[in-house]
Every structure is written in structure tokens, then in C-alpha cells.
Amino acid sequence: MVCECHRKGSKSGASHTCRACRGSGIRVAYRQLGPGMSQQIQTRCGECSGEGEVINDKDRCTSCRGKKVQNQTKILEVHVDKGMRENQKIYFRGNHQLYCPREGVDSSILRRKKGTKHGSVSYVAVLVQFLCSDLPDVEPGDIIIVLQQKAHETFQRQGDDLYISRTVTLTEALCGFNMLVTHMDSRGLVVRHPPGRIIKPGDMKCIVGEGMPHHRNPFEKGNLYVKFDVVFPSSSFANELQLKELELLLPPRGSFVMPTGEHVEEVDLQEYDRNDRSTSATRNEAYASDDEHTGSAPGGIQCAQQ
Incomplete structure (x- = not known):
């Protein structure tokens, strides 16, 4: 905000032209690059901070220390409309006379409140606190609020659709x-799924x-999608008689013809555990035993004796 010195920066209001830059606010320096080659560099004057005027130290304003402005805490009310998405931007243009000294200025959200529009709640007002300055002779910048979805x-x-499991x-x-599905606005949605629709x-x-x-x-509005997972009962949930009665209610099994021959072997299914390698180890030992037995059998290939 504007200091009590009315942007003069001094108690008496007096200032004099900077001698280092002669009031231009810019200093010109030359740098030798090589024989017959030089470079001209323009930099902001460090004596007057580019303003072209210098204020005596004893005459500086005690509130702003000669900067002519003071930092001000500004509270903005941001209206977040229904349906706005992540990374969507809300602009506060420069006509608010706010100048942010750097990009990504620190801010803090104070509180939220619901607002009404056309008879229904259509936006949420977020009060945001900024630390900004109204600098003299500087065009005010914009404050851009970028929404981040929690x-x-x-x-x-996903877009305008919602998903639950x-x-x-x-x-x-x-x-x-x-x-019962409790929606984000605390409404209860009773979902009825009829029997037979599996x-x-x-x-x-x-x-x-x-x-x-x-x-x-x-x-x-978009749609609400529900993804289902089915939990099966444990292996011992029914006895043999109950399982036979249950089978009568279910669709019939597929037909199966038991094959015959010496190359047919009947095996059992076991529970799978990726950390348990005992089954593989037993099978490898069986193969190793077969190899040893084959190597000692009569008629095997023997090493030639010299």
C-alpha cells in the first residue's frame, strides 16, 4: 500500500538527482572482449535502484525506508464454480492495483464459504491471503489462481464422471x-439390484x-460408475450334501470324458504361494534322481580306457 509519506520516500519530500547515473536510472559499462573489440552493457543503477533519484539517509521516511510503499496483506475472495477442473485458472486482473513482486507469491487459504446463485449453491468462495505491493510507476500485474484438486x-x-469401488x-x-452410497454432498443414494441380474x-x-x-x-451432470468386486466364501462353507443341493440350483456342468492310456496322469490342484518353492525343489530332485539312475544303467556309454 502507499506509505504515509505519499510516495515521496522522505520526510521533507525532497530528493536529488542520482550522480552515478545522472537521473537515467541506468549505468553503461564497457567490457574489452579482445583487440579492437568491446561490449557495451546497460545495468540498473545500484545507487538509486533504477529510479534516478536519491534520498538523503537522514531524510528517509522511517516507515518505508525510502521505498515509497509498504507491504500489505490483501484478502481476495475467489469464487470456485461448480464443475471447475484441476489446473483451471481464475484471473484477478491488474485493475485491482495489486503487484506481486515475484511469480508464485506465497499465499494462504483462510476459509471457505458457500455462495448462492440462481437459488442454488453454485460456487464456493475461498478467501486467500496474499502479500503484495502497489509499487509506484509500475503496471500492476495479475494474480492467477491455479486450482489443484484434492x-x-x-x-x-475423470472429467465430469465419478468412479467408486x-x-x-x-x-x-x-x-x-x-x-447405500453416500455422495459428496451428503445425500444418500439407495441402489437396488434385483435378483437374477448377476x-x-x-x-x-x-x-x-x-x-x-x-x-x-x-x-x-456426468455419471457415477460403480466397479464391483465379488468375495467368494471359504472352502468349507458347506458340507457335501449342501453342495449337491446347491448344484441343482446352478446351471449344469460341462460334459467331460475321462481319457485312457498310459500317458494320462491324474494330479491335484494346490494353493499357490510364490514364496514357497518346495514343490519345484521336489520336482527338481526327482529329475536329478532319474538322471543318476539312467547314468548307472547297463548299456550306458562308458569312457574309453587307455
Whole structure:
């Protein structure tokens, strides 16, 4: 903000022309590059900081120390409309008389509040605190707010669509279920899935019109997609008689003809554990034993004796 010295920088308001740059604010220096070659360099005058005027140290304003301005904490109210996306920018043009001394000026969010527009909540006002200066004879710059979307623990956003994951039991996947989805605006969505419409692992279902609102048209919304995972029961959840009764309710098995012959071998399936190498080690030992037995068999190739 403007200092109490009214941008004079001194108590008396007096200043004199800088002798180093003669009031131009620029100093010219020459550098020898080689025989008959030189370079002219223009730099800002260090004595007057490029202003062309110098204020006596004893006459400097005690508030601004001759800089003619003071830092000011400015609070801006930023309206974040519904449906705005990550990296979308909100501009505060220079007519606000704010000059940010550097790009990426430090700021802090004070609080948020809901705003109403056309009878419904359509934006969130964010109060942001900036440290800026209104410098004399400098064109005010712009303040650009770049939105960063915070990750949600339940919902994932892709464009105007939302995605969630839900887990159902095998019984629910086969016989239907009721499910409650609490939306981000605290509304409860009751999802009813009828019996007979089977849910398979990895299936994706859609709830139309429950996604993110479209920017500048909050009454139009994307979709909410639900990805399902199915939890199967443990191996001992039913006895043999119950399994036979259950099989009568399920579609029939595929036909299988048992092959015959000496090259057919019956094996068992075991639980897989990538850290357990005992099965592979046992098989390798069996192969090694077969090799030793073959090497000692009659009729094998023997080394020639000299």
C-alpha cells in the first residue's frame, strides 16, 4: 500500500538527482572482449535502484525506508464454480492495483464459504491471503489462481464422471442386494439390484446423472460408475450334501470324458504361494534322481580306457 509519506520516500519530500547515473536510472559499462573489440552493457543503477533519484539517509521516511510503499496483506475472495477442473485458472486482473513482486507469491487459504446463485449453491468462495505491493510507476500485474484438486478417499474423478469401488458377497452377486452410497454432498443414494441380474468380478455399473456438474451449467451432470468386486466364501462353507443341493440350483456342468492310456496322469490342484518353492525343489530332485539312475544303467556309454 502507499506509505504515509505519499510516495515521496522522505520526510521533507525532497530528493536529488542520482550522480552515478545522472537521473537515467541506468549505468553503461564497457567490457574489452579482445583487440579492437568491446561490449557495451546497460545495468540498473545500484545507487538509486533504477529510479534516478536519491534520498538523503537522514531524510528517509522511517516507515518505508525510502521505498515509497509498504507491504500489505490483501484478502481476495475467489469464487470456485461448480464443475471447475484441476489446473483451471481464475484471473484477478491488474485493475485491482495489486503487484506481486515475484511469480508464485506465497499465499494462504483462510476459509471457505458457500455462495448462492440462481437459488442454488453454485460456487464456493475461498478467501486467500496474499502479500503484495502497489509499487509506484509500475503496471500492476495479475494474480492467477491455479486450482489443484484434492484426492477423495472414496470418489475418483475423470472429467465430469465419478468412479467408486464396491465389494459384494457371492450371495449378493447372485440373489440381488440393496446398497447405500453416500455422495459428496451428503445425500444418500439407495441402489437396488434385483435378483437374477448377476454381478461378476470387475463388472461396471452406471448411475446416470450422479457425477460432477458441468462447468457453467451445473444442472447438467456426468455419471457415477460403480466397479464391483465379488468375495467368494471359504472352502468349507458347506458340507457335501449342501453342495449337491446347491448344484441343482446352478446351471449344469460341462460334459467331460475321462481319457485312457498310459500317458494320462491324474494330479491335484494346490494353493499357490510364490514364496514357497518346495514343490519345484521336489520336482527338481526327482529329475536329478532319474538322471543318476539312467547314468548307472547297463548299456550306458562308458569312457574309453587307455
